[in-house]
Amino acid sequence: MGDEKKSKSKIKNDIIFIAALLAAVCLIGIIYIATRAPGDTVIVKVDGKIFGEYPLDTDRTVEIRNGDRVNLLIIEGGEAYMAEASCPDGICVAHRPISRDGESIACKPNTVVVIVRATGEDSPDIIA
Amino acid sequence: MEKRQKKIKKIAFLGLLTAVAMLLSYVEALLPSPVAAVPGIKMGLPNVAIIFVLYRFGAKEAALVSAVRVIMVSLLFGNPMTFIYSIAGAMLSIVVMIVLKKLNFLSTVGVSVAGGVFHNAGQILVAMFLLGTAELAHYMIVLALSGTISGVFVGICGALMIKKLPMYKI
Incomplete structure (x- = not known):
């Protein structure tokens, strides 16, 4: 029973972790694109x-x-x-x-x- | 005697799993890319075997199998250039997975997603270094997304393998 509880909380951690990872990558990307010099x-x-x-x-x-x-x-x-x-x-x-x-x-x-x-x-x- | 037998068993299984990882690399190369416009999107199927080794055997063994797999696949199907990209991605990926597994707060799915995303990150870092440009950074967003999706799939496959295959415990 305890094992199941643990694996459930791990799945929750997974979701939080994946969301944080994607958010970080998107943030870096947005900063990168927004700060790019205009071309001519x-x-x-x-x-x-x-x-x-x-x-x-x-x-x-x-x-x-x-x-x-x-x-x-x-x-x-x-x-x-x-x-x-x-x-x-x-x-x-x-x-x-x-x-x-x-x-x-x-x-x-x-x-x-x-x-x-x-x-x-x-x-x-x-x-x- | 018992100890020696165990060691031999382990070597045999690691060899077998290296072969599985290589075969998965080959199968992956046969599959058409889901988005033709974006090179670099891959399922990361070999990671199923790597995850399995990581959880069943340990960190050292997983790093070894991953390295041997990259070297062998590059020798068989690739060239020095693809080798540099692959080894950078594979090593960064395995280091991140080992650390996350040690921290023990994620399931195999989370670990495998991190592995997939950092595999791509390693390759992009090498590309940025070799091409001397930061141009490719925005590419990372696309690859992070695809890495996440395939990482979930690979993680579930890996978890199933770890659960269902009784073969050998260390």
């Missing part, structure tokens, strides 16, 4: 090669063509997002707009990566 340049890469670089403060639409695969990138109001993509999964289109240094949208089927950079400083290239 949008870099588009196709097949790992630079396709183009665009300032984040000018509104424009970029059509990223790679053979018959097309992605439509929109830069608007200091944010960049993927409006359309010829890929089947549409993960990149569902991605929220990006604007901070280091944020990126990747379209794996089309091998397109859009990444925001703060050009004021030398940041390491994570894609290469």
Whole structure:
């Protein structure tokens, strides 16, 4: 009987522990994301090669063509997002707009990566 | 004689469980990733065997089985790069699990969840170190969630194994 009681309280501890662990991780993540420096340049890469670089403060639409695969990138109001993509999964289109240094949208089927950079400083290239 | 027999038995069982852990690594590699967009999400099936060893045999044995499993799987299926990631994740995970088991306030489920989450944390720490960027930190949120879900599953499996398998007590 005592054993059952003990295992029950352990399950309760488990739940508290898991909740605390997740809360801690989320908190670290939120602090990390919120304190990230804003970016100023949008870099588009196709097949790992630079396709183009665009300032984040000018509104424009970029059509990223790679053979018959097309992605439509929109830069608007200091944010960049993927409006359309010829890929089947549409993960990149569902991605929220990006604007901070280091944020990126990747379209794996089309091998397109859009990444925001703060050009004021030398940041390491994570894609290469 | 009795002591020696026990030792031989133990070696045989640890070898067997190492093989089970390796096999589970292989099975896991065969399974498709549930979220293709996020690499690194894994069930952590080998941890069932590791948890079993941890509770049935002890901390030293579990660390040993975990290390041998990572080395063997990397030799068989991986490359030096995957080895560095795996060993970092596995060692951080086993250290956390050993400490939590010693503290004795969590069931196998809690211990296994911590193991899963810290396995991912270890790998991300290595990635941040190797790639020289803090970029991957937000990745941790996703991996912590997936680690929790699979950790619950693995913990329940481990608990069942510990309870139902009569095989050998130390």
